[in-house]
Amino acid sequence: MGLKPTEKIWHNGKMIRWEDATIHVLSHVVSYGSAVFEGVRCYESKLGPSMFRVRDHMQRLVNSGRIYRIDFPYSADDLSSAAAELVRTNKMASCYIRPIALRGYGQMGVDGLGVPTEVYMACWEWGRYLGPEAIENGVDVCISSWNRMAPNTLPAMSKAACNYMNSQLIHMEAVANGFSEGIALDTSGFVSEGSGENIFVVSGGIVYTPPFASSVLPGITRNCVMTLCEEMKIPVREQMIPREMLYLADEVFFTGTAAELTPLRSIDRLKVGKGSRGPITKTLQEAFFSIVSGEREDRYNWLTPVNVPHGAVTR
Numbered sequence: 080m081g082l083k084p085t086e087k088i089w090h091n092g093k094m095i096r097w098e099d100a101t102i103h104v105l106s107h108v109v110s111y112g113s114a115v116f117e118g119v120r121c122y123e124s125k126l127g128p129s130m131f132r133v134r135d136h137m138q139r140l141v142n143s144g145r146i147y148r149i150d151f152p153y154s155a156d157d158l159s160s161a162a163a164e165l166v167r168t169n170k171m172a173s174c175y176i177r178p179i180a181l182r183g184y185g186q187m188g189v190d191g192l193g194v195p196t197e198v199y200m201a202c203w204e205w206g207r208y209l210g211p212e213a214i215e216n217g218v219d220v221c222i223s224s225w226n227r228m229a230p231n232t233l234p235a236m237s238k239a240a241c242n243y244m245n246s247q248l249i250h251m252e253a254v255a256n257g258f259s260e261g262i263a264l265d266t267s268g269f270v271s272e273g274s275g276e277n278i279f280v281v282s283g284g285i286v287y288t289p290p291f292a293s294s295v296l297p298g299i300t301r302n303c304v305m306t307l308c309e310e311m312k313i314p315v316r317e318q319m320i321p322r323e324m325l326y327l328a329d330e331v332f333f334t335g336t337a338a339e340l341t342p343l344r345s346i347d348r349l350k351v352g353k354g355s356r357g358p359i360t361k362t363l364q365e366a367f368f369s370i371v372s373g374e375r376e377d378r379y380n381w382l383t384p385v386n387v388p389h390g391a392v393t394r
C-alpha cells in the first residue's frame with residue numbers, strides 16, 4: 080500500500096512538515112518497541128469530513144499508554160481536537176489518522192521511565208484494507224499456526240507497537256500461503272482475532288464474539304457491531320469460541336477501523352455458510368455504512384465533523 084505524503088504532521092502540540100517528522104535511530108522505541116498508537120478513520124460523510132469515534136480511539140490511546148506507564152500531557156479531548164486540526168490543515172476529504180506516543184531519545188537500556196515521550200499524529204489517504212471487493216464478496220482466510228499473546232505476557236488490551244510483531248507473523252504466514260488474512264487462536268486454543276481485526280461468528284441467528292480474556296484488542300468497531308445488534312434485537316454474546324465453531328458457522332466477519340466490516344468467504348479452504356456474504360453480515364454492514372456516510376441519523380454521536388470550510392476540501 081503506497082503512502083502518499085500529506086503536508087503536515089502534529090508533534091507535541093505543533094504542526095511540522097511531513098518530512099521533518101523523524102526520530103533518532105537510538106530512540107528507545109526502535110530497540111524496544113515502546114510505543115502505543117491508534118488508527119482512526121475520517122469519512123467523507125454528508126456532514127463533511129467526519130472522524131469516526133475519535134474520542135473513543137483517543138481514550139484507548141491514553142489507556143494503552145497507562146498500562147505501559149507511557150505518560151503524555153494530552154487528554155482524549157486534546158487529542159481529538161488535534162486530530163480535527165490535522166485533517167483541516169491537510170485539507171483531507173477522508174483519511175486515516177495515526178496518533179502514536181513513543182519513548183524517544185535520551186538514554187539506552189530497557190527502563191524507559193527517564194526517556195521523554197513524543198506524541199505524533201499523521202494522516203493520509205487510505206482505501207479498503209482487505210481490497211475493494213472484500214466488503215461484498217468476502218475474503219479467504221486461514222487459522223494461523225501462531226497464537227495470540229498469552230495472558231500476562233504482552234497485554235492485548237493495550238494497542239502497543241510490539242504486539243504487531245505477533246500480528247506480522249500471523250499476517251505474513253497467511254499471505255505466504257495464499258490467504259488474505261490469518262485468524263489467531265489464544266493460548267488455550269480458543270478463537271482470538273485476526274492480525275488487525277476482531278472476529279464475529281453467526282450461528283443459528285446468534286452473533287458470537289470472543290471476550291477480552293481471549294487476548295483480543297477491545298475494538299471500537301467491535302463495540303459498534305454489538306451496539307447495532309442490540310438495537311436491532313439480534314442476540315449477541317461474548318463467549319469463548321472453539322475453533323471448530325468457525326467451520327460450522329453460518330456467517331463469519333471481521334471488524335476493525337481498517338477492515339470495517341468484512342465477511343469471511345472461506346476458512347482453511349472450507350466455505351463459510353454458502354460461501355458468500357450472509358444476511359446478518361449484510362444488515363450490519365448496511366447499518367454501519369449508513370451511519371458513517373451520514374445517510375442515517377448518528378444516534379450514538381459516533382461522527383465528529385472536522386468543520387472544513389465549504390470548498391476548501393481537496394480530493
Ligand SMILES: Cc1ncc(COP(=O)(O)O)c(C=O)c1O
Binds near residue numbers: 246274276301334336
Ligand atoms: C489486533 C487488532 N484487533 C482488533 C482491531 C480492531 O479494532 P478497532 O475496531 O478499534 O479498529 C485492531 C485494529 O485496530 C487490531 O489491530
